[in-house]
Amino acid sequence: MSEDVLVVNNLQTAFDTDSGRLTAVDGVSFTVPAGKTVGIVGESGCGKSVTAMSIVQLLPQPAGVITGGEVIFKGANLIGADDETLYGVRGNEIGVIFQEPMTALNPVHRIGKQLSESLILHKGLSKKEAWEESIELLEMVGIPSPEMRVSEYPHQLSGGMRQRVVIAIALACKPDLIIADEPTTALDVTVQAQILDLLKKLQKEHGSSVILITHDLGVIAETCDEVVVMYAGRVVEQAPVENIFKNPQHAYTKGLLASMTKLETPRKSELKTIPNMVAGIADFVPGCRFCQRMEQEGMTLEVRPEFKEVAKDHWVEACPLCTDHA
Amino acid sequence: MNLLEVNNLKMHFPVHGGVMSRVVGAVKAVDGVSLTINKGETLGIVGESGCGKSTLGKAIVRLTKPTEGSILLNGIDITHMSQGHLRPLRKQFQMMFQDPAESLNPRMSVGEIITEPMLIQKIGNAVSRREKAIKLLERVGLPASAVDKFSFEFSGGQRQRVGVARAIALQPELLVLDEPVSALDVSVQSQVLNLLMELQEEMGIAYMFIAHDLAVVKHISDNVAVMYLGKIVEMADADIIYKNPKHTYTKALISAIPIPDPTVDRERMILDGDVPSPINPPKGSAFGHRLNHPAYDETIGLDMPLVEIEPGHWVAADPCCLGAEDYAKVREMV
Structure with a gap:
């Protein structure tokens, strides 16, 4: 329905x-x-x-x-x-x-x-x-x-x-x-x-x-x-809520989940972070923009990765460096 | 000796009204707070x-003049000291503010912002101060070239790093941090929190960390104090207060934190209404009033002091907000 x-x-x-x-x-x-x-x-x-x-x-x-x-x-x-x-x-x-x-x-x-x-x-x-x-x-x-x-x-x-x-x-x-x-x-x-x-x-x-x-x-x-x-202006991943939290596919989603401060994280332990920061909007590359943040070099910055369905209802921008779905 | 000792601190602001602008009441923003912070620890x-x-944070670093009570820093009473006498002592305690965009002067270069405290304290000369500023910038993870730039050329997270560099420039013993990461994105927030924890380890600075994000506070603190309407209602070791909260308000705050796990389904404790106005606070148990607690009337005029229910675990002796067993226990101790 x-x-x-x-x-x-x-x-x-x-x-x-x-x-x-x-x-x-x-x-x-x-x-x-x-x-x-x-x-x-x-x-x-x-x-x-x-x-x-x-x-x-x-x-x-x-x-x-x-x-x-x-x-x-x-x-x-x-x-x-x-x-x-x-x-x-x-x-x-x-x-x-x-x-x-x-x-x-x-x-x-x-x-x-x-x-x-x-x-x-x-x-x-x-x-x-x-x-x-x-x-x-x-x-x-x-x-x-x-x-x-x-x-x-x-x-x-x-x-x-x-x-x-x-x-x-x-x-x-x-x-x-x-x-x-x-x-x-x-x-x-x-x-x-x-x-x-x-x-x-x-x-x-x-x-x-x-x-x-x-x-x-x-x-x-x-x-x-x-x-x-x-x-950075694009959808990198879309999925049902359980999949996003239990089985994230894109490195950015993983990084975002990891860098949250949770109640159960041991006190004063070092928090996970995503290095660097988002590029300015005028400097966006045509290819994978998370690779840009991670200071990767090469082809992934040139060509926009395909947005594809990797499991039922689970879509991801399939960058070869940020995901396992090239 | 404790680094900071605050006794029964009150910060009331007069309310003016009528044609003659007479004082018609007071906003009791901070109303009898006592706490201590040890060297190198975080509250x-x-x-x-x-x-x-x-308001509590600002009163402690003496940006305002407290109405009542005392503030002792390294055993020296700074409660009523004049700003002139305070100035040499200000090396020992600094404050950092929430919004990096508003707390950094846009007309000053980053170098000027960081060296200003040293200039006021007459430390070093122009050359040595600039060198120190560059060292501080590198320490907080910014390039040395940032020294001649202006704060608006940086992102929120970088600006907050500049704020950190300025706050630690004089190697203070106590740093009051007022919502230092709430304006930042998650991934940047954790970068700044890591930096703060590293600096504490290295320099032995004590923090008073003011925030509304409980997960963040729990992560960085040794002890946690929960405030409601100008008073501390519960104070304990960070892990203990989250695992075994005694006061209903603490329980409600913890239950309101959204849990980042879609499979967890839990019964939430939803509070009605808002915090009452501090101009005309309820006469009895402030939180009992919000809960519409049947025992509220009994608390009018009742003295509800903070009591050490277990070693290091303090809670207000409030019949509306404690379990029957806990209340009986604290009643005996009052």
Whole structure:
């Protein structure tokens, strides 16, 4: 039955800068099955947020340009779609949860007004109906005394509460796909646990699919069904969550898993690291970019490795030096 | 003798209100904290945002003037010392901040940033200071050529290395690290943590390591103190506090850490709500209030001191947050 809600095919996104056009997302492909949670993990600057924002075409303008590929949402390609179609999709069929609850909410409007906005626009509710519905939404995301909170301003709420409001806005129109861009990064661990729990519960109730972007492998392990590992603008590995943790194939995934500080690592022992750092976006090689970081030389830097399926549903960028799949 | 001894430290900030801007209350950011750090050891401080952990760090290095209590460094009371008298002592203790982008002056070259503490302490001349800066850069894993560059030319991890180089320039005995790796990516985080552990081994620096990432704190610390609303609620050896936490808040914090293993399925303890405001804190057990504990009313006005329940394991004598057996035990000791 599992139909794919979203298929991203060879997506390419670039930014026009003073030093020319820089490709931030370089041929990214993955699929999101109905009702599943797909995690996108990678270090800062790997293009995970740009990938997400390209799906809903909310890139900074005029610098951000989608230069190629397809984003097929429920059978229709969103790339090249007209503004009308996109207005109908964004906030309605695709809900977005942004990272900073501080900046995602408008400080001069009441919570209720911000929640009502998409309900009035997409569902055609009257102002009064939308206000009532907003109260219900706040209750759904676990905000105490919602009838009072609905007429408050964002600054009157704590960080965790604000993030709940952002989630309520994203879920207002019962979207088929939720894109959550680092939804818990700015929050404390205890509040993070609350929010992840809430997301899971709501996803179960609505049957939505979720794309969860994070740099925290712990969060991935606890919430995702599928994992997409990104490095330097590309997907280096994609697999079901158990495979990523139990049987990682790419050297970068292995390095990332090894360098995490875990509770059971012996105290004060030397931590595993990935040497060096990601190259600047302007210096990316056409070939394997993890080889570039590891200061390898030769052909692997010249030719982009093939992205291939090495086991069922387990895809990897098959660099001969970074994997066993040449 | 302990390197650092803090007794009943309080850091209250006045709240002004009304037309005359009179003092109408106080934010009790740090409210009666006592702790000690031995030479060459690490004390980790964990807690949620707003629990007062950064304020505690700043008060200890005397960036602020504590309201009450005392801070003894090598037996010398620095609590009320003037900044002028403190200056020669500052060689012994340094602080390093969370955000390397904001704590390094963008108008100064890396060399100037690292040599500034030496300049203030009137150590060496321009040539010898520059040589020292290059040595320090190499020690923290940066090329010597970095000395003439500016901090914005570096990545986050490299900038934090510059911060480390500046902090160790005077060979301090105590370094207060306020969230030193939380702004960094995982793979870079472990590089910086390794560097900090190596330096401790080499130079015998004691660390006060403030962070919200419990796995990181546990890894680097000898002892860990858990703070909630301006107070320490539990303090013990790092391994013991994770294996055998006594206080409900410590248990809740540990249970909230996401485990990077998809096959582990566990019952999470989900806390409701947030940390209450330190302007108007609950009158009784602060955490009992958040838990809506039935025994909360009994704790109003009750003195709940830290008690050494087992050798080296301290916990607040709070009836809402301890098991019945533990509470009976600490009650006898009060």
